[in-house]
Amino acid sequence: MTLFLKTAVRAAKAAGAIHKKFYGKTLHIQFKGKNSLNLVTQVDQLSEKKILSILQKQFSTHDFLGEESGLQKNNSAYTWIIDPLDGTTNFAHAYPFFCVSIALVQNGIPIAAVIYDALRDECFTAEKGKGAFLNGKPIRVSKISTLEKSLLCTGFAYMVRETHYNLDNFAQFVLTSQGVRRDGSAAMNFAYVAAGRLDGFWERGIQAWDIAAGALLILEAGGKLTDITGTPFDLFAQNALAANPKMHSILLKILTKGKDEKNWLKRYGKNKKW
Ligand code: IPD
Numbered sequence: 001m002t003l004f005l006k007t008a009v010r011a012a013k014a015a016g017a018i019h020k021k022f023y024g025k026t027l028h029i030q031f032k033g034k035n036s037l038n039l040v041t042q043v044d045q046l047s048e049k050k051i052l053s054i055l056q057k058q059f060s061t062h063d064f065l066g067e068e069s070g071l072q073k074n075n076s077a078y079t080w081i082i083d084p085l086d087g088t089t090n091f092a093h094a095y096p097f098f099c100v101s102i103a104l105v106q107n108g109i110p111i112a113a114v115i116y117d118a119l120r121d122e123c124f125t126a127e128k129g130k131g132a133f134l135n136g137k138p139i140r141v142s143k144i145s146t147l148e149k150s151l152l153c154t155g156f157a158y159m160v161r162e163t164h165y166n167l168d169n170f171a172q173f174v175l176t177s178q179g180v181r182r183d184g185s186a187a188m189n190f191a192y193v194a195a196g197r198l199d200g201f202w203e204r205g206i207q208a209w210d211i212a213a214g215a216l217l218i219l220e221a222g223g224k225l226t227d228i229t230g231t232p233f234d235l236f237a238q239n240a241l242a243a244n245p246k247m248h249s250i251l252l253k254i255l256t257k258g259k260d261e262k263n264w265l266k267r268y269g270k271n272k273k274w
Pocket residue numbers: 083085086087088089154155156157158183184185186187203205206207210
């Protein structure tokens with residue numbers, strides 16, 4: 001394990017200890033902007049502070065992009081992308097599905113990743129070219145190759161009330177797959193696809209910190225990752241489709257045909273971002 005990953009795991013576990021300390025306790029909840037679906041708690045902030053203090057001590061010349069504190073630029077080729085608590089809404093309701101997500105990106109390409117679920121003590125890690133692991137044991141994507149046998153997962157961005165994006169695709173897959181989960185932590189969902197617990201995941205309106213670590217896990221576990229139209233993966237594309245390679249092409253066909261894609265194009269155009 002490189003010093004990059006070792007330090008990332010140390011930081012993720014330190015944040016995980018904060019998650020455990022506050023889990024199920026009364027929290028100080030605020031809202032981001034005017035959106036009453038987008039919560040932030042003191043645990044998001046404390047966790048990010050802790051992660052940054054560990055990473056910055058070791059790699060003071062790198063860039064840092066944290067969900068809560070934004071971008072700190074040093075003009076480095078290396079950027080740490082941090083989601084200190086993915087699944088804040090779950091956490092605020094003491095629903096046990098959330099994690100820490102940390103990735104190191106070199107010139108736009110994720111090279112080290114950790115996703116840590118403190119409640120289950122599950123630590124998903126990956127380094128570019130070295131495979132993906134769960135608590136040190138190799139993981140692979142599933143071999144499921146038909147929609148009827150697949151367990152899928154998705155998420156709804158905080159703008160769902162305005163956009164209604166994904167309601168159509170969600171319904172399509174509920175009617176054709178073995179099941180569709182929507183459990184509120186995109187990073188964990190990526191880790192679960194990498195570990196073969198889910199066969200595919202998609203979401204529209206997702207941020208780089210939700211997916212940077214998960215992206216590397218997927219690729220290193222033998223999965224396929226693109227945006228929802230099949231364009232090669234881009235951390236800032238704000239939508240993603242991750243699956244085992246067979247399910248990826250099956251899901252892609254359906255996602256690009258539905259009402260959601262037409263509405264997305266109408267509203268944002270081909271290259272526009274949120
Ligand atoms: C959210 C979760 C959720 C996804 C949202 C994300 P947060 O992240 O990953 O599953 O549907 O798009 O913003 O706010 O809990 O860190």
